Amino acid sequence: MKFGILVNEGPFTHQASDSAYLFAKAAIAKGHEVTRVFFYHDAVNNSNKHSAPQSDDRNLVKLWSELGTEHGVDLVVCVAAALRRGITDDLLAEGFNISGLGQLIEVGIEADRLVTFGD
Amino acid sequence: MADDYDDDDDGPEVVKRFMFVNRKAPYGSIYALESLEVVLISAAFDQDVSVVFMDDGVFQIKKGHDTDGINMKNFSKTYRALDGYDVEKLYVEAESLAARGLTEEDLIVDVEVLSSSALSDLMNSQDVVISA
Numbered sequence: 001m002k003f004g005i006l007v008n009e010g011p012f013t014h015q016a017s018d019s020a021y022l023f024a025k026a027a028i029a030k031g032h033e034v035t036r037v038f039f040y041h042d043a044v045n046n047s048n049k050h051s052a053p054q055s056d057d058r059n060l061v062k063l064w065s066e067l068g069t070e071h072g073v074d075l076v077v078c079v080a081a082a083l084r085r086g087i088t089d090d091l092l093a094e095g096f097n098i099s100g101l102g103q104l105i106e107v108g109i110e111a112d113r114l115v116t117f118g119d
Numbered sequence: 120m121a122d123d124y125d126d127d128d129d130g131p132e133v134v135k136r137f138m139f140v141n142r143k144a145p146y147g148s149i150y151a152l153e154s155l156e157v158v159l160i161s162a163a164f165d166q167d168v169s170v171v172f173m174d175d176g177v178f179q180i181k182k183g184h185d186t187d188g189i190n191m192k193n194f195s196k197t198y199r200a201l202d203g204y205d206v207e208k209l210y211v212e213a214e215s216l217a218a219r220g221l222t223e224e225d226l227i228v229d230v231e232v233l234s235s236s237a238l239s240d241l242m243n244s245q246d247v248v249i250s251a
Contacts, residue, residue: 008150008251041153041251081153101160108247109133109164116249 004107008118010042049093068095140250141176162204169208
């Protein structure tokens with residue numbers, strides 16, 4: 001099955017980003033395809049390469065980057081939400097790109113399921 | 120074998136049923152404003168779009184927003200512009216309205232008021248449900 005994923009909450013303050021990551025990883029491990037993860041609202045902070053959690057904690061930004069580069073998952077950060085929160089191209093970790101909300105609607109159309117993680 | 124058969128895959132464009140569910144009050148968090156932006160963008164994709172207001176989301180379309188005292192942009196007029204984007208299917212959950220002492224007359228846009236169970240059926244008939 002072809003999955004699209006929407007993440008609506010910021011990393012670390014909320015479980016949504018972790019759950020979305022674990023879901024994506026599990027889906028890929030089961031042979032499904034995750035074509036795109038769309039980061040909206042505070043979830044745009046998942047892309048910030050300056051995120052530096054303590055060494056005994058999971059590093060979500062790094063985990064997303066690895067998922068994106070190893071499995072060809074398109075990691076899209078919403079431009080309007082990103083600019084509002086000071087996330088610009090030069091802050092993006094590897095594998096992320098900034099684009100418009102149209103990318104969310106597009107994956108909703110193209111994927112078999114769009115799965116939302118948030119409140 | 121079928122190489123000379125000109126099937127260039129120009130089938131009909133996919134039209135899916137998209138439902139946007141608004142469940143939060145308009146100004147206490149950013150969800151209402153940013154969710155409205157998604158609805159507006161979706162209009163450009165010629166999909167079958169409907170918008171639902173339930174729980175505190177019904178306050179998003181209540182008449183008489185006045186944000187002067189809270190340093191927030193009053194975006195309630197944008198809901199009235201949805202019609203111009205051909206987003207015409209607006210639904211409100213009856214129980215959410217009643218629980219907040221509101222009626223259809225308190226709303227700035229024309230909506231269809233549905234019971235929780237009717238809304239549930241409508242939700243089940245969608246291809247994509249995006250909720251915030």
